[in-house]
Amino acid sequence: SQKIxxxxxxxxxxxxxxxxLTCNYTNYSPAYLQWYRQDPGRGPVFLLLIRENExxxxxxxxxxTFDTTLKxxxxxxxxxxxxxxxxxxxxxTGDNFNKFYFGSGTKLNVKP
Amino acid sequence: EPEVTQTPSxxxxxxxxxVILRCVPISNHLYFYWYRxxxxxxxxxxxxxxxxxxxxxxxxxxxxxxxxxxxxxNFTLKIRSTKLEDSxxxxxxxxxxxxxxxxYTFGSGTRLTVV
Numbered sequence: 523s524q525k526i527x528x529x530x531x532x533x534x535x536x537x538x539x540x541x542x543l544t545c546n547y548t549n550y551s552p553a554y555l556q557w558y559r560q561d562p563g564r565g566p567v568f569l570l571l572i573r574e575n576e577x578x579x580x581x582x583x584x585x586x587t588f589d590t591t592l593k594x595x596x597x598x599x600x601x602x603x604x605x606x607x608x609x610x611x612x613x614x615t616g617d618n619f620n621k622f623y624f625g626s627g628t629k630l631n632v633k634p
Numbered sequence: 635e636p637e638v639t640q641t642p643s644x645x646x647x648x649x650x651x652x653v654i655l656r657c658v659p660i661s662n663h664l665y666f667y668w669y670r671x672x673x674x675x676x677x678x679x680x681x682x683x684x685x686x687x688x689x690x691x692x693x694x695x696x697x698x699x700x701x702x703x704x705x706x707x708n709f710t711l712k713i714r715s716t717k718l719e720d721s722x723x724x725x726x727x728x729x730x731x732x733x734x735x736x737x738y739t740f741g742s743g744t745r746l747t748v749v
Binding site: 554556558563564565566567568569571611613615618619620621622623624625626627 | 638667669675676677678679682684689690692723725727732733735736737738739740741742743745
C-alpha cells in the first residue's frame with residue numbers, strides 16, 4: 523500500500539529564515555499533491571496544489587516543488603513568521619480523485 | 635470567506651449508542667467528504683459523496699457508518715453503534731471540483747468521545 527512520510531520531528535527555525543518541509547512517498551504515483559496547514563484542534567486549511575506534470579508552484583511566501591523521480595515534494599515558507607507556526611500536512615491522490623491520502627504532518631515552530 | 639460548519643463541536647456518547655454528526659458544506663460545492671483523525675495520528679479518508687450517492691469509501695467505513703444529504707444544505711455522518719475506537723476528530727470537507735483542484739475546505743471538526 524502507499525506510504526507517505528513526513529518528518530515527525532518538529533522543525534524549529536528563527537523568524538525571517540526559510541522553512542523547508544519534506545514529503546516523501548512510496549508505492550504510489552500521485553496525480554496531484556496538496557499541502558495543508560493544521561492548527562491544534564482545527565481542520566486542515568488548504569494552501570497549495572501541484573500536479574504531477576508541474577515542477578514548481580508559488581503563492582506569496584509559499585513554494586512547492588514536486589519531483590516524481592525522487593518521489594518527493596518540498597514545501598518552502600520564505601521570510602517565516604511566528605504566525606506560520608503550525609503542523610503542515612501533505613496529501614496525495616492518484617487518478618481516483620475521490621480521496622486523498624494524508625501524511626502525518628510536520629510541526630513547524632518559528633521563534634521570534 | 636465561505637465556511638464548512640460542523641455541529642456539535644464535541645460529542646460524548648456511550649458505547650453502543652448511535653450518533654449523528656452534522657455538516658453544512660459550502661453552498662456551491664458539489665463534492666462532500668468525511669475524514670477522521672484519531673488523536674496524534676494521520677487524517678484518514680472515510681467516504682466521498684457526489685450526486686446523492688457514495689463515490690468511494692474506505693475499509694473503515696463499514697456497515698456501522700452511513701451518510702446522507704437529507705436536504706439541499708446538510709450532510710450527515712451516522713455511526714449506528716459506537717465503539718471505543720470510534721473516538722476521534724471527524725472532519726467534513728467539501729469541494730467545488732472533482733479533482734480538488736482548489737483544495738478541499740474542511741470544517742473545524744466534531745470531537746467524538748466514546749465512553
